[in-house]
Each structure stands twice: as C-alpha cells, then as structure tokens.
Amino acid sequence: MAKRRLRTGPTAALPAKPDPAELLRIVRLADPGAKKDGDDIVATDVRVYAPVEAESELTGGELEKVWAVRVAAEGPLPLNFFDRYLAEGLAFRLKGLAVCRGEVTDPADEEESGPAVILPARPAAEELAPLLEQDEEDEFAFTAGDIRAVLVPEKGQPPAVQELLPFAVELTAIELRGDEPAKLGALALELAESLNGLVVDRWRFRVDAAEDLVPPTRE
Template structure:
C-alpha cells in the first residue's frame, strides 16, 4: 500500500504483525458484527486492511519496525469518526501509534482528553447515581458529579456506537456516563461497577467494549 495512503490514514502503526484472529477479536470489540473478508476485516462502514510492513519513517522513527493497518470507508463516510476511532483503539491495544492526515499520535498518552464511559439504556436519577459513587459526592451541575477525584458527566450518547447495539432494542436514546480523572485504574473499576449496577456496558474513549479493568490500561502497564 502506498506510503502516502498510509500517512493519510487513519492507520494503526504497530510494532509487530498482529495475529489475524487477534485483529478480528479486537475489531469486534468496536463492532460485534465485524467479519473477515479475505485478509481484511470489515466492520460497519469500514474496512481494516491486512497489515503490511511499512517504513519506520511513517511514524517518524518512533518504532523500530512498523506493521500498518489502514482503515478505509466502505461506501458513505463513517459516522462519528468511527474509522479514526477504530485505528486509534487498535493502536492502543497493540502497543502502537495512530497516523491520521500525516499526524502521528500515541493513544496511550494520558494527557489526551477523554476517558471511559458507561452506556446505559435508561438515564439514572441523580439520587440513584449518587448512591453508587464512592466517597463524598458533590453535584456541580444538574448532570455533573464529582466523587473521590472522579468527575462523572451524564450526557446523551452521541449516535449509536456499534459496541452498544445490544442495548438498542431496549432504548430509543442511549445515555452515557462519561468518567474523567487522573487514575485510569480507578476509572476502570468504577466504570465496571456502575455498569453492573445500572445494566449498561463499558466502552473506552474509542467506543471499544471493555469487560475487564486492565483493558483500559496500555499493554505495557
């Protein structure tokens, strides 16, 4: 694949060639309906091309060896930046970097905005949510809470992320509890606890489904 296309991306630049079955498993965290198509993986509106060896210059020499998985649209433009999120989420889980429009980013950089979210079929009442948060709870605004160094924002979930399809038969509109804080392990534990209590599911900032706290931490952690 031409270097220019890889640099345009979105591309997951990985330090090692991912196993084909592992790549499919990871894509299915973002879209449970993803399937193999030859050597590629096809998810909703996108195609994840089979990894190709690329020049380390693709990521400015940040990796000694680069295997590149480019994500391209299948038909209309992907909704809600799904193609970019997919490339970044794959790079995060496989210890790599993301390339989009010539810009190289490290998805594991903790200074980047965003965090996990709990997707719910029903918006919880403020009192119910406050009882589930740990420590002293302060309600900053109608839908913003802080407790134990964690900020919780209750917002309508934008769009319908494929990872949350199982909730859609039970909800006309999904709600997201967006969690923000410096301690990623703490955010992960709280997200899973809230999900269990409120019959939701946890996704990371790229809308990949999360079932274990360690899935929200970089592979090297």
C-alpha cells in the first residue's frame, strides 16, 4: 500500500492502525451522536477520516510507522477548536501524536491542564463547600489540598455533555488543575456526582473513570 503525504487539517498520527470499532467508541466519548459514514466517522459538523498509512515525516520522524486520522470541519463547530480537540484526544488515547498546521505535539506531555466538571448552572459557594475551599481573594477560585479549581462559564456546547443542555441555565465548568491526573479525575467524578454534572477532559471527551486521564503506557 502506498503511503500518503498528509499535511493539512488536525490529524492524530498513530503508531498502529486503530480498530474501526474502537475508533468509533473513542469518538463517541467526544460526541455520543457520532456515526459511521462508509469508512469515515461523522460527528457534529466534523468528519473523522478513515486511517491511512502516512510518511514518517508527518511526525518529523518521531514515529517510525504512522497511521494518520485526519479531522475536518464540515460546518460551524459546536465549540472552538472542536476539530483539533478531536485529533488531540484521539492521539492521547491511542498512544500517538497530534499534528496541527505542521506542528507536532504529544498530548500526553501537556501540563497546566486537567479535567473539567460541566454543570447546567453555576453552583453556589455553599454547594461546593463540602469538597472545595474557596479562595479568600477570588470568589471563583477554590482549592482541595494541592488541587486548584476555578469556576468559569463553559464556552460553546460540547457534544459530550449534550444531555445537560435541556436543563442548562448557564453552562458552567469547574476547571481542575494539579500534578496527578488520577487524583484530579477522582475529585472531578466526586464533584460531578454531588452536583449532577459530567466530567470531561481537556479536549472535552467524556470521562467515566479517573484512569481515563492517565496517559496510556507506550511500548
């Protein structure tokens, strides 16, 4: 099979060809309504193209073998950078790299980011008090031990949390930051359970277990 030169559009560059069913399962973490369209996957105003074997130079030689999964916008995105987030989230879960506008990044190496708890309305400080301690100088900042949290309006409408939209008064995110992904995930899930919210990762993929935030081990 001829290898393709693929340089345009956000792309997940993977070390092995992903199983089609597994690829669809992962895309549905970002958009539960995603469905197959031939060999491609169609999500909300984006198309995830079927994996193709590509040249190693796509990743600057970082990967010896490359299977490229390109993501292309096909309409107004439900949130800014949704196409890029899809590519990066896929790369994270499938032990690959992300390529966007010629820049190669490793999503597993990103720091200063973490999960978010998405809520249909902004919670009152007393609702957060059992799990988070409010900052004395900033009414929107909180802590839980060495974990930092900030309350912000959620921009756009991530498809992963579409089940909250019928009840949304002011879609709000509790953004969590810290050095231990599993610990962040555990707190996020506890907050979601307490406040009737949903947990997503930095790319707005649904998170159902704390381990989902831990970078997978590469061979």
